[in-house]
Amino acid sequence: xxxxxxxxxxxxxxxxxxxxxxxxxxxxxxxxxxxxxxxxxxxxxxxxxxxxxxxxxxxxxxxxxxxxxxxxxxxxxxxxxxxxxxxxxxxxxxxxxxxxxxxxxxxxxxxxxxxxxxxxxxxxxxxxxxxxxxxxxxxxxxxxxxxxxxxxxxxxxxxxxxxxxxxxxxxxxxxxxxxxxxxxxxxxxxxxxxxxxxxxxxxxxxxxxxxxxxxxxxxxxxxxxxxxxxxxxxxxxxxxxxxxxxxxxxxxxxxxxxxxxxxxxxxxxxxxxxxxxxxxxxxxxxxxxxxxxxxxxxxxxxxxxxxxxxxx
Numbered sequence: 001x002x003x004x005x006x007x008x009x010x011x012x013x014x015x016x017x018x019x020x021x022x023x024x025x026x027x028x029x030x031x032x033x034x035x036x037x038x039x040x041x042x043x044x045x046x047x048x049x050x051x052x053x054x055x056x057x058x059x060x061x062x063x064x065x066x067x068x069x070x071x072x073x074x075x076x077x078x079x080x081x082x083x084x085x086x087x088x089x090x091x092x093x094x095x096x097x098x099x100x101x102x103x104x105x106x107x108x109x110x111x112x113x114x115x116x117x118x119x120x121x122x123x124x125x126x127x128x129x130x131x132x133x134x135x136x137x138x139x140x141x142x143x144x145x146x147x148x149x150x151x152x153x154x155x156x157x158x159x160x161x162x163x164x165x166x167x168x169x170x171x172x173x174x175x176x177x178x179x180x181x182x183x184x185x186x187x188x189x190x191x192x193x194x195x196x197x198x199x200x201x202x203x204x205x206x207x208x209x210x211x212x213x214x215x216x217x218x219x220x221x222x223x224x225x226x227x228x229x230x231x232x233x234x235x236x237x238x239x240x241x242x243x244x245x246x247x248x249x250x251x252x253x254x255x256x257x258x259x260x261x262x263x264x265x266x267x268x269x270x271x272x273x274x275x276x277x278x279x280x281x282x283x284x285x286x287x288x289x290x291x292x293x294x295x296x297x298x299x300x301x302x303x304x305x306x307x308x309x310x311x312x
Contacts, residue, residue, distance in 0.1 A: 001080065001081035001088055002086065002088070003077060004087070004089050004090070005090050006089075007109060007113055012115070014046050014047050015044040015046025015117040016041075016047050016114055016116045016117060017037050017041040017044060017049065017116070017118035018050070019034065019050050019051070020119070020127065021052065021122065022052060023050065024056070024070050024071055024164040024168075025070035025167050025168075026080065028155060028157075028162055028182060028183070028184045029122065029152075029163070032155055034080070034084070035083075036120050037049070037118075038083075038085070040118050040120065040148065046117055046118070047087055048087070049085065049087045050085045050087075050089070052088070052089070053090070053092075054091070056069060056093075057098070060098065068215035069215050069216060070168055070187070073090065077090075098129065100129060101132070102133025102138075103128070106138070106141045107141075107145070117147055118149070119142065119148070119149050119150075120151075121138070121151060121152070122151070122154075123135065123151055162182050167182050170182070171216055174218055175276065176273040176275065177274070177275050177276070180273075186226075186273055186274055187216075187273045188271060188272045188273070189210070189212050189217055189253075190268065190270045191210040191212030191253070191268070191271075192210070193209065194209050194210070195265060196254065199246065200254070200256060203286065203290045205256045205293050207239075207254040207255055208254070208269065210254075210255065210271060218240060218276070220240050220241035220280045221239075221241065221279050221280050222238070223239075223240070223276050224299070225237065225238040225255060225274060226271070228272065229264065229267060229270075235257070235304040236256060236300070237277070238273070240253050242280070244280065245282050277299060
């Protein structure tokens with residue numbers, strides 16, 4: 001996939017078919033739009049494209065209401081490529097761009113600069129200064145400038161519209177199982193393994209401590225997870241919180257990898273969140289804590305033994 005960090009692309013594209021949006025999470029609704037873009041691009045012997053924005057427009061327009069990203073930009077790029085997008089534009093959401101009227105955006109950017117042959121967006125797509133543009137206006141302009149236009153209606157699951165805000169709230173509340181269904185994959189965070197207090201090893205449950213820049217870490221508690229290192233996934237149990245048994249003050253993401261022996265310090269790892277086990281708890285002492293960790297690990301073994309690691 002080719003990536004352009006501005007609209008000043010130095011090459012021309014064959015019959016571009018484009019979708020536009022924040023695409024935070026690239027959930028199953030987003031995936032349907034991407035599938036349509038790719039299919040239409042093939043019909044036109046063209047190029048499938050995704051245009052997104054950085055920083056997230058909400059962080060600029062409504063900073064007080066801005067919430068954490070599901071997928072940081074580098075992960076969004078990786079997922080878009082995995083789904084088959086051929087070119088991605090990451091447009092700086094700056095003063096000049098946000099001041100463009102909807103008509104300017106379509107003519108100057110989509111038609112004159114990119115030469116689009118098709119636009120496919122979600123039903124709630126808004127664009128241009130103040131979000132004044134909508135799908136009705138875009139359909140009108142598609143006829144004026146003679147490009148294909150299609151709107152994908154809301155995708156629902158169990159009677160609810162799938163959206164990034166809903167998924168974000170689920171993860172923040174710890175419901176990573178429900179979030180996984182809406183994302184089409186389990187939620188993940190990446191980070192670097194750093195040195196901790198080394199309390200787990202003497203208890204027989206050594207842990208890795210993750211330092212991450214990801215904004216959307218699930219709610220404090222214990223989770224059944226997988227740790228991915230060099231494309232290999234290993235069953236694990238992850239505790240998120242402050243380690244109250246020891247009077248901890250520092251926020252920690254600690255993971256015990258089942259049956260793993262090795263040193264991962266300073267390595268980049270990915271944690272995939274499958275299921276929430278329980279709240280973080282304060283125990284009376286080491287023995288009670290150790291017994292509960294053993295029970296969590298046993299539950300994780302049972303959970304993963306009949307599952308194909310990395311696919312669910």
